[in-house]
Amino acid sequence: MREIQAQQITDVVEKLCIEANQYLPEDIQGAIRRCRACEDWEIAQGVLDKIITNFEIAKEESVPICQDTGMACVFLEIGQDVHIAGGDLREAVDEGVRRGYDKGYLRKSVVKDPVRRGNTGDNTPAMLYTEIVPGEKIKVTVGPKGFGSENMSAIRMFKPSAGIEGIKDFILEVVETAGPNPCPPMVVGVGIGGTFDKCALLAKKALMRSTDERNPDPFYADLETEMLEKINKLGIGPQGFGGKTTALALNIETLPTHIAGMPCAVNINCHVTRHKTEVI
């Protein structure tokens, strides 16, 4: 049994909140640059150039890439041989978010009640996801999630008879409906299978995966490639001004599901798809 102090988790969450908001992951930077090289529509080229300049400024000056520094989605993979000592885990994570959003000059974008509103003032609570895994480490991932794109996401409970074609049509429908709203070029996270709630979580997890990695199952790897190509023929383009680059990547995650169902969730993210991981 390894003991990890709650304070250590707070410190890591604080650091990751700041870094994730200032430094765009290498895979997303690479995808934007590759799309710029392939883009032949003039207005789209101009937009992509400004997007590249923007993340370069953010990195050089240590400022947020985007003003929507998001809800702090915090994923903890906790080794089953870890004992967390010296405090409450939920409070340790929220304290990390509180400090990170204060010290990093990040925007506080969380309201305390979905209907009655009222800003919490410190961007807490974190959206906390915990998973117990083998080992004696804790893997911490912070993925700040903006809501311009979150609002364009959708889930549908398909009948199994809808098949793969139903899923393909649904993905295209969600992207087309989103149009210019989620700050394209987007990153598309797709979850297929599980239950209603697990399916949505799969879509979110798909956005945390490097866009340079394909699904290990060749069937879904091919589907990722096919759907990205189809999305980039819709013509929406960067910012919706027209062009080839509508999406930078599409990641699919799956789970087994019930004999009666085929859930599919599409979680849309913008070109500022942020996540940063550290292992304690």
Add this chain to the structure above:
Amino acid sequence: MEKHISLPLTEEVAKTLHAGDSVYLTGTIYTSRDAGHKRMCEALAKGEKLPFDPTDATIYYVGPTPAKPGQVIGSAGPTTSGRMDAYAPTMMSVGARGMIGKGARLPEVVEAMKKYHGVYFGAIGGAGALLAKCIKKCELIAYEDLGAEALRKLYVEDMPLVVIIDSEGKNLYDEGKAAYLASQK
């Protein structure tokens, strides 16, 4: 077409702008998003005055990050404009003309733009660090309790924008996509 425009945005200037134009805006603009618009429209309904003179004014839909020491403003890119659709016609009816944001607008907003000669500009969503560079002054003028959503008066220099919907109702989101798709045939 690339155009340099000085504010305020008069009806005369608005009529010279067309969907797809690349525009560099210089002058005073005001920031407001969901909660600020709700309060302004409630104030108007009660017959009260707005915290600023709306005549020919341009409103930027933005909730910036807090400024670091030495900065005028934090990162300041546009938010999704559609959430202000419920309020935009009312704002135009009292004289506001320019809107800066990103994303689609409802037909009733476009109708109000045609009626009042409004212009909807797009700033690059997600380019908050870049857009902050053209904001030279920032002053909080009302609704301080709303934090990032408070009303601010900004002075911008050569703010890079694109006309998305012009005062005749022409829309770059429709025309840009259609032109690109036609070019691929």
